[in-house]
Amino acid sequence: MRTHPLLTRASRAAVLLSTAALAVTVTGCGSSKATEPQAAPTPTPVEPVRIQDPWVKASDKDMTAAFGTLVNDTDTDVTITAASTEVSPMELHGMVMKDGKMVMQTLQGGLVVKAKTSHKLEPGSDHLMLMKLKRPIPAGEQLSFTLTFADGKTMSFTAVAKPFTGARESYDPGTSPTPATSGQPEPVPSRT
């Protein structure tokens, strides 16, 4: 059986045509999909509070504190409910007058930074307390801290350790100062 040359050519053309049509359809579809903007979420991190000049009191004792100026640029009060760092459990402390002297005390209800104001954390005033240091904090060391806010958001910052000899606050309520545990160096994790 012989195929008619004309028919063969015609059918081949038809095949070519349909292939071309298919190709056009495919590219058309693909390109339309590609150009469609997939509205990439551009997160604009609005930190409720920023901290200026953060620093930690260098310490060879088992307690120390972190300071700095908390700045709230927003229109709403911001409450810091917790602070954390890897070398110590932390508390939010304020100073109260007790029996004629200033003692530090846990801030009940957190540390509030009022709207459009700055709140100074400094020796003798509110501070971020490091309660039981695992190791001494030498001057010059950089420590990372994380603040947690009432809405669950967090903010991290790095503070440098500075020598500071003033403001030897005593801690209320009557926690007996525990002598720094000696001779138990933490195992240093080796990074290979």
Ligand SMILES: [Cu+2]
């Ligand atoms: Cu304190």
